[in-house]
Amino acid sequence: MLVVYLVLTPLGMLIWNSLKNTPPGVPGTLTFANFTKAYADPALYPLVRNSLVFASGSTLFAFFFAFMMAWLVERTNTPLRNLAYVMAVVATIIPGMIASIAWIMLLHPRIGLINLALIKTLGLSQSPLDIHSMYGMVFVAGLRQVPVMFLLLAGALRSMDPSLEESSATCGSGNSATMLRITFPLMIPASAAALIYSFINAIESFEIPALIGMPVKIYVFSTKIYLAMHQSPPDYGVAAALGTTVLALTAVGTLYYLRILKKSERYVTVTGKGYRPRPIDLGRWKYFGTVFLFSFLALDIILPMLALIWASLLPFYQVPSIKAIESISLASYASAWRYPGVLNAVKNSLFLAICSGCITMMLAAVISWIVIRSRIPGRKILDFLAFAPLATPSIVLGMALVFLYLSIPLPIYGTLWILLIAFVTKFMPWATRNTNAALLQIHKELEEASEVSGASWLQTFRRVLAPLLIPAFVSGFLYIFSHTIRDVSLAILLYSPKYNLFAIVIWELWQAGTIAQVAAISVLMVILLGVVTFAGRKYLLRVSIA
Numbered sequence: 001m002l003v004v005y006l007v008l009t010p011l012g013m014l015i016w017n018s019l020k021n022t023p024p025g026v027p028g029t030l031t032f033a034n035f036t037k038a039y040a041d042p043a044l045y046p047l048v049r050n051s052l053v054f055a056s057g058s059t060l061f062a063f064f065f066a067f068m069m070a071w072l073v074e075r076t077n078t079p080l081r082n083l084a085y086v087m088a089v090v091a092t093i094i095p096g097m098i099a100s101i102a103w104i105m106l107l108h109p110r111i112g113l114i115n116l117a118l119i120k121t122l123g124l125s126q127s128p129l130d131i132h133s134m135y136g137m138v139f140v141a142g143l144r145q146v147p148v149m150f151l152l153l154a155g156a157l158r159s160m161d162p163s164l165e166e167s168s169a170t171c172g173s174g175n176s177a178t179m180l181r182i183t184f185p186l187m188i189p190a191s192a193a194a195l196i197y198s199f200i201n202a203i204e205s206f207e208i209p210a211l212i213g214m215p216v217k218i219y220v221f222s223t224k225i226y227l228a229m230h231q232s233p234p235d236y237g238v239a240a241a242l243g244t245t246v247l248a249l250t251a252v253g254t255l256y257y258l259r260i261l262k263k264s265e266r267y268v269t270v271t272g273k274g275y276r277p278r279p280i281d282l283g284r285w286k287y288f289g290t291v292f293l294f295s296f297l298a299l300d301i302i303l304p305m306l307a308l309i310w311a312s313l314l315p316f317y318q319v320p321s322i323k324a325i326e327s328i329s330l331a332s333y334a335s336a337w338r339y340p341g342v343l344n345a346v347k348n349s350l351f352l353a354i355c356s357g358c359i360t361m362m363l364a365a366v367i368s369w370i371v372i373r374s375r376i377p378g379r380k381i382l383d384f385l386a387f388a389p390l391a392t393p394s395i396v397l398g399m400a401l402v403f404l405y406l407s408i409p410l411p412i413y414g415t416l417w418i419l420l421i422a423f424v425t426k427f428m429p430w431a432t433r434n435t436n437a438a439l440l441q442i443h444k445e446l447e448e449a450s451e452v453s454g455a456s457w458l459q460t461f462r463r464v465l466a467p468l469l470i471p472a473f474v475s476g477f478l479y480i481f482s483h484t485i486r487d488v489s490l491a492i493l494l495y496s497p498k499y500n501l502f503a504i505v506i507w508e509l510w511q512a513g514t515i516a517q518v519a520a521i522s523v524l525m526v527i528l529l530g531v532v533t534f535a536g537r538k539y540l541l542r543v544s545i546a
Contacts, residue, residue, distance in 0.1 A: 002363070003363075003367065003382060003385050003386055003428075004385060006421065006424065006425045006428070007385050007386075007388050007389055007425065007428075008385070009404060010397065010400035010401050010403070010404050010425070011247070011392065011400055013400055013403045013404040013407060014240055014243055014244060014247070014396065014399065014400035014403060015240075015244055016403075017236060017237070017240040017403045018034050018035065018237065018240035018241045018243070018244045019031065019032070019034070020237075021033060021034075021237065023234075023236050023406075024236060024402070024403040024406040024407050025406045025407040033237070034237035034238055034240060034241040035241045037237070037238055037241070038238045038241040038242055038245075039241075043219075046219075047219055047220065047221065047224055050134065050213075050218055050219060050220050051203065051220040051221045053134060053138075054134065054137055054138060054141065054202060054205075054209065054213075054220050055199050055202035055203045056199070057134075057138035057142070058137070058138045058141035058142040058145060058198070058202045059142075059145065059195055059198040059199045059202055060142075061138060061139070061142030061143075061145075062141075062142040062143070062144075062145035062146045062149050062198050063149060063191070063194065063195055063198065065142070065143075065146045065150075065296060066145075066146050066147075066149035066150040066152075066153055066194065067153055067191070068292060069084055069146070069150050069154075069292070069293060069296060070150050070153035070154040070157050071157060072084075072289040072292065072293060073085070073154055073293075074154055074157035075157060075279060075280050076279055076280045076281075076282050076286065076289060077279045077280070077281055077282060077286055078282065078286045078289035078290055078293065079286060079287065079289075079290050080290050080293070080294075081289070081290075081293065083293070083297075084150070084154075084293050085154075087147075087293070087296065087297050087300075087301065088146075088147040088150050088151055089147075089533070089537075090301055090530075091146070091147040091296075091300045091301055092147045092148065092482075092533075093482070093526060093529045093530050093533055094300075094301065094304065094305070094526055095207075095486035095503065095525070095526075095529075096140075096141075096144045096205065096207045096208055096486075097207035097208075097211065097486070097488050097503065097506060097507065098304075098308065098486075098506070098522040098525065098526065099140060099143070099144055099208075099300075099304050100140055100207055100208050100211040100212055101211065101308070101506075101510060101518060101519075101522060102303075102304030102305070102307045102308050102522075103131055103136070103139075103140050103212075103304060103307075104131050104132075104211065104212065105307040105308070105311055105317065105515070105519075106131070106303060106304070106307050107129050107130070107131035107136065108131060108132070109126075109127040109129075109130045109131075109132070110127070111317060112127065112129070112131065113307060113310075113319065113320070114129065115127035115128065115129055116319050131212055132212055132213070132215055132216045132218075133212075133216070133218070134213075134218060136212050137208055137209055137212045137213050137218065140208050140212060141202055141205060141208045143296075143299055143300045144208070144300075145198045145201060145202070146296060146300065147300075148194075148197070148198075149194045149197070149198055152190060152193060152194040152197070153190055153191065153194055155190075157190075192256075192257060193257060196253045196254070196256065196257040197257075199253055200250050200253055200254065200390070200391070200393075203221065203222075203246060203249060203250055203393060204222060204246070204250065204393030204394050204395065204396070204489065205220075205222060205489065206222040206223065206226065206394065206395050206488060206489035206492065207488050207489060207507075209222060209223045210222075210223050210226065211510070221242060221245070221246045221393075222246075222393065222395045222489065224242060225239050225242050225243055225246075225395055225396070225399060226395060226492060226493070228242065229399060229402070229493055236403070239399060240399070240403065243393075243395075243396040243399050243400070246393050246396055247391070247392060247393065247396050250391045250392070250393055251391040253391070254390060254391040305523075305526070307519075308519045308522050308523050308526075309519070309523055310519075311515055311516060311518075311519035312332050312333065312516060312519035312520040312522075312523050313328045313329065313330070313332070314327060314328065314332070314516060315327055315329070315331065315332070315516060316515070316516065317515045317516070332516035332517055332519065332520040333520045333524070335516075335517060335520075336509075336517040336520045336521045336524075339505065339509065339514075339517060341497070341500050341505065342505055342521070344500065345500040345501050345502050345504065345505045346502050348416060348499055348500065348501055348502075349484070349485050349501045349502035349503070350485075351416065352416060352419055352420055352423060352484055352501070353480070353481040353482075353484040353485050354481065355420055356420055356423035356424055356427065356480055356481075356484050357476070357477040357478075357480040357481045357484070358477065359420070359424050360423070360424045360427050360428055360431045360476070360480055361431055361435070361473045361476045361477055361480070363424065363428065363431070364386070364428060364431035364432045364434065364435045364476065365435050365439075365461075365465075365466070365469060365473070367382060367383070367386050367428075367432050367435075368432055368435040368436045368438075368439045369439065369461070369465070370382060371383040371386075371432075371436065372436060372439050372440060373439070373444065373447070383432070383436075386428050386429060386432040387429045387432065387433075388429070389425050389426055389428055389429050390429035390430075392426075393489075394426060394487070394489040394490035395489045395490070395492065395493065397422060397425065397426060397490060398422060398489070398490050398491070398492065398493040398494050399493055401418055401421065401422055401494060402493055402494065405418055414496040414498070414499065415496070415499055416499050418494050419491060419494050419495065419499070419501075422490050422491070422494055423480070423484050423487070423490065426490055427479070427480045427483065427484075430476070430479060430480075431476045431480065434472050434475060434476045434479075435469065435472055435473075435476070437472070438468075438469050438471070438472035439465070439469070442465065442468050442469075446464050446465075446468075447460050447464060447465065450463070450464045471540055474536055474539060474540055475536075475540060477536070478532065478533060478536040478537070481532060482529050482532065482533060485502060485503065485525070485528070485529060486503055486525070486529065487503060488503045488504065488507055491503065491504060492504070492507070502521075502525060503525075505521065506518055506521055506522060506525070509521065
């Protein structure tokens, strides 16, 4: 019942409000007027086009980078290729909002450091690059999608039997022909998973379109929903209609992904016959592979972080020079903490990150046990419901919760509790996939031995299963913790001034134009996420060895 409440009630309330003519909590009659108003708006078609171009473009951009990186790392003898894993982990630490801010500092047509350097070097009359464009949105969003997509593809390439590629080479095919005709077709399930996951993330993305697109009136679904909810008075009906449309779009992508997984047996290549992983010799081209890998390192990590650190050390944003170097100080870090509510926002974010991580992982462990171990009727439906929020864009889920808790007499709207419910619901799919995989690796005889010894189900779960699930629990907790700290798209419609969050403070400071303070707090957030991530991974390594 808890999962049904968390998943179906907000979505039901979203659909209900899209079909009535009054605000949330006010009785009304059924109507299609909201959809008519939304779909008859001439701005809808540019909105759909922008959303699809943004999602498709960033997904394809990320797939090219990620597939090439994964192939170079897992199938070739490229020097320093193992560094790509470290790069991918480090890149996931940098939130999308902070990456967007950094690239605005680098490619803004007036103050962007790269543009100013090109103008000075090439003697140009105007900036050659403009981050505030669809190309800029696709570029930044694509870079943000590369690390996760790389990790998904690298695992599949690592477990693929290379004998088929060797046979292709024996028949005279070159590396490019072998990759196109053998490697890529065998990677269809993993590639489809990565592409659909990236597309859904891009569709629901808010920070990048809001920071880069909204200033020049390039709107996508997420930013249009945000504006509809923040106008005066809010247009709840149109926002709900647009949210329902986005939900349907992402649901189709998720169902297509599940359909592909059912046919994954076609692509099995590792059997009991002589599995021999062997890297492909690229000859002289292997050094170009290293350059390609390090180009991602420069674009996604080095340049953005250098821009943030530079901006955080200056009283105001300026081009590197002797005069600028003389004005370097840590004053921005000190002044950032004096911004009203910063310390309270940090406390709120840490509370939410810790609580949502623990509650979600505990709930996921119970759901996984019911789905995998029990014979309770309806367990497959429970598994589907636990997975369903993956298809719900963050800003749509946030809007659905606004509608729900404005309509029912439960005083949690505008408090941390509604944010906690939102984060638990959002991360439940990832947590259950994690605990499902871990529980499948634990033989049932351990539980049976505990039951024969007289232990109750709760004692067996606490003393037998829970200790064995610690690696999965910690891994899931780290993921949820880091994404809760950085999230803007889910919290932007749910927070209140009294219960502000760390990421929202950065958003507010950027809107106020305080670049130095934004850069300082952004650097501190990246350091916090880095320390927690690497401490957690070190603990996981120690637990695995033990």
